Amino acid sequence: MSGRRGLLVVISGPSGVGKDTLIERLRELDPRLQYSISYTTRKPRPGEKDGVSYFFASRQKFEELVAQGFFLEHAVYNGNYYGTPAAAVEEARAAGRDILLKIEVQGAAQVRKRAPDGVFIFIAPPSKEELVRRQELREGAVPADDMVERLKIAETEMKHASEYDHVVVNDDLEPAVAEVLEIIRTARERQT
Numbered sequence: 489m490s491g492r493r494g495l496l497v498v499i500s501g502p503s504g505v506g507k508d509t510l511i512e513r514l515r516e517l518d519p520r521l522q523y524s525i526s527y528t529t530r531k532p533r534p535g536e537k538d539g540v541s542y543f544f545a546s547r548q549k550f551e552e553l554v555a556q557g558f559f560l561e562h563a564v565y566n567g568n569y570y571g572t573p574a575a576a577v578e579e580a581r582a583a584g585r586d587i588l589l590k591i592e593v594q595g596a597a598q599v600r601k602r603a604p605d606g607v608f609i610f611i612a613p614p615s616k617e618e619l620v621r622r623q624e625l626r627e628g629a630v631p632a633d634d635m636v637e638r639l640k641i642a643e644t645e646m647k648h649a650s651e652y653d654h655v656v657v658n659d660d661l662e663p664a665v666a667e668v669l670e671i672i673r674t675a676r677e678r679q680t
């Protein structure tokens with residue numbers, strides 16, 4: 489491994505746009521991408537494992553970690569805290585490994601200030617109607633009142649798309665994944 493510093497890739501996008509599936513596929517196709525596991529105070533959904541999807545923490549624990557400067561960024565989303573551990577990101581980058589953050593827009597703005605060399609990608613839905621449809625498909629996983637709130641947040645989040653280096657429309661999964669991979673490939677090339 490050369491002295492190359494790992495890339496920091498930040499992916500945002502409204503709830504229901506398909507970020508999880510897209511990131512899963514990205515990592516299948518590009519195993520060099522390490523995923524940053526966030527901390528959150530929200531309750532685990534069925535099937536989510538502590539230390540895999542997220543590190544699930546109490547509010548008190550989260551606030552202690554904030555006070556210790558543990559997070560690269562943190563934000564409140566739909567009444568819960570979410571945060572990215574700073575050390576894991578720094579260690580990966582220092583070791584030359586590329587690291588991917590899936591975070592919402594307020595957190596991404598904080599990361600941009602602290603790591604302006606990051607690659608910031610916003611995943612957008614083809615239309616608002618399609619976003620609503622995809623959110624409804626997730627019904628069961630996300631409670632109904634939570635869904636209404638997430639749609640409201642989505643509208644606000646869409647207004648931030650232009651702050652990102654790239655906006656990728658997730659109409660079909662595979663072309664969207666290919667587009668993100670190409671963005672990452674170009675950013676890697678620029679580094680060498």
Ligand code: 5GP
Pocket residue numbers: 500501502503526527530561562563565570571572590591592593594595596
């Ligand atoms: P969910 O509850 O659906 O897993 O995530 C809700 C939102 O929080 C998503 O937009 C997700 O990308 C974002 N998120 C997940 N982890 C973090 C984090 O560490 N920091 C910030 N700022 N947002 C996060």
